[in-house]
Amino acid sequence: MLASALLLLAASLVNARPSKVDADVGFFDPTANGGSWLDNAGTDVGEPMNVVISGLSSPDVLTDDGFLNFARAIGFSEECLDIHLGAPQSANLGDGNGFVNQTIELRQDFGNSELGTCLESLIGGNHLRVFRQNGSEANSGALFLAVSQEENVTEGHTIVPNGYDIGRDALVAAAVGTTSFDGVTYSTTPETLTAVMPIGSAGVNHGISIDGNAILLTVNID
Ligand SMILES: *[C@@H]1O[C@H](CO)[C@@H](O)[C@H](O)[C@H]1NC(C)=O
Ligand SMILES: *[C@@H]1O[C@H](CO)[C@@H](O)[C@H](O)[C@H]1NC(C)=O
Ligand SMILES: *[C@@H]1O[C@H](CO)[C@@H](O)[C@H](O)[C@H]1NC(C)=O
Numbered sequence: 001m002l003a004s005a006l007l008l009l010a011a012s013l014v015n016a017r018p019s020k021v022d023a024d025v026g027f028f029d030p031t032a033n034g035g036s037w038l039d040n041a042g043t044d045v046g047e048p049m050n051v052v053i054s055g056l057s058s059p060d061v062l063t064d065d066g067f068l069n070f071a072r073a074i075g076f077s078e079e080c081l082d083i084h085l086g087a088p089q090s091a092n093l094g095d096g097n098g099f100v101n102q103t104i105e106l107r108q109d110f111g112n113s114e115l116g117t118c119l120e121s122l123i124g125g126n127h128l129r130v131f132r133q134n135g136s137e138a139n140s141g142a143l144f145l146a147v148s149q150e151e152n153v154t155e156g157h158t159i160v161p162n163g164y165d166i167g168r169d170a171l172v173a174a175a176v177g178t179t180s181f182d183g184v185t186y187s188t189t190p191e192t193l194t195a196v197m198p199i200g201s202a203g204v205n206h207g208i209s210i211d212g213n214a215i216l217l218t219v220n221i222d
Contacts, residue, residue: 026054026218028094028138029196035094037197037214039102039131039146041205047146048197048204049091049131050168050214055140058221061186062141064104067130070219073181074174076106076128088129093144095135102129102146125150126167147171164210172215178222185222190215 030036030049038046053061060066071077090099108125131144148159149167160166175188192213199212 026056027052027133027140027142027144027216030092030094030133030138030144033094033096033137035092038203039089039091039129040099041089045203045205046091047089047129047148048164048210048214049144049146050164050197050210051128051145051147051171052193052214052216053143053145054216054218055133055142057217057219059141060221061219062132062143067143068104068106069181069184070179070186071106071128073179073184073186074171075108076126089146091131091144091146093131093133093135094138095133095140096137097135100131103132103143104130106130126170128167128171145171159206159208162208164204164208165213168215172217175217175219186219187222188217188219190217192216 036046037049039049041047053067055062058066061070088101088105090101092099105128107127127148127150129146131146133140133142133144147164147167149163149170151158151160172190176190177188179186179188193216195212196214197210197212199210201207201209204210
């Protein structure tokens with residue numbers, strides 16, 4: 001009786017563990033261990049984490065400062081604090097940490113001046129939130145990014161129609177290939193993770209439809 005209960009427990013623990021195959025490509029599927037590809041943006045809705053920076057990227061890229069430098073190389077910078085709009089969001093990456101708040105929030109930089117990101121807040125642009133998969137149950141070190149294309153501030157800073165897929169594709173287009181910032185040069189290769197999320201708008205913030213794909217980026221420092 002006890003032995004069979006232990007066997008059942010052992011079996012459920014084995015089943016709960018994310019597959020090894022995922023670790024080989026640098027991330028664990030959050031849904032394999034109770035998480036989701038949608039973050040938590042309010043009651044029963046979320047924004048898709050539609051870009052993953054592989055845990056097999058150069059280690060420096062996966063740190064806060066290193067990611068910020070890479071983000072600058074592809075046209076983002078730290079948020080304009082004076083025009084900060086929107087509450088932090090949280091996500092469960094299936095790594096045993098449960099829901100954790102975003103680590104960094106970045107907006108597209110439209111120029112080299114300090115005003116760059118402030119301008120983005122006024123005219124709209126690309127926007128991303130960063131979540132790190134580093135809990136002990138799925139410690140890939142990968143960064144999950146929720147990327148969206150926003151309306152300008154007069155439109156109340158919501159997401160443009162189809163803004164998740166558009167934002168993702170714009171970020172990927174800017175990232176793939178060779179980029180550099182502050183003396184660091186990056187080589188980035190993409191891989192499509194087809195239909196890892198449900199296709200359509202169910203559970204998606206603002207009722208915006210998504211194609212269900214995420215893009216895995218492996219970023220190497222040359
Ligand atoms: C996330 O941040 C909000 C606002 O700062 C805070 O109230 C909340 O407790 C945080 N949640 C987690 C899971 O850390
Ligand atoms: C903001 O968007 C609205 C609607 O698309 C447009 O009419 C307006 O000119 C935009 N404002 C700026 C500053 O780009
Ligand atoms: C995991 O990532 C979070 C968010 O960046 C960080 O605060 C925390 O220290 C990290 N945990 C470990 C064990 O490195």
